[in-house]
Amino acid sequence: MISEAVNAFGRIDILVNNAGVAYRKYMVDTSREEYEKNNGHKCERHVFFARNMLFLTYLREEKAG
Numbered sequence: 001m002i003s004e005a006v007n008a009f010g011r012i013d014i015l016v017n018n019a020g021v022a023y024r025k026y027m028v029d030t031s032r033e034e035y036e037k038n039n040g041h042k043c044e045r046h047v048f049f050a051r052n053m054l055f056l057t058y059l060r061e062e063k064a065g
Contacts, residue, residue, distance in 0.1 A: 001054075002054055002055060002058050006058075011062060011064065012055065012058060012059060012062070012064065013059075013064045014059075014064070015052060015055045015056065015059065023038070
């Protein structure tokens with residue numbers, strides 16, 4: 001993925017990780033399904049973090065970001 005982006009654009013200057021789930025309601029009005037979806041999403045962030053470390057390593061080596 002990194003090499004594809006570099007080949008397409010020449011370099012990577014910044015990484016934005018903007019993932020999240022938000023419900024516009026009070027916590028007491030949140031269903032069990034919504035709660036589990038939100039917390040499951042948080043667990044998936046660990047997987048994305050590992051992948052993003054590759055980008056961060058690239059940015060550091062290129063003195064970018």
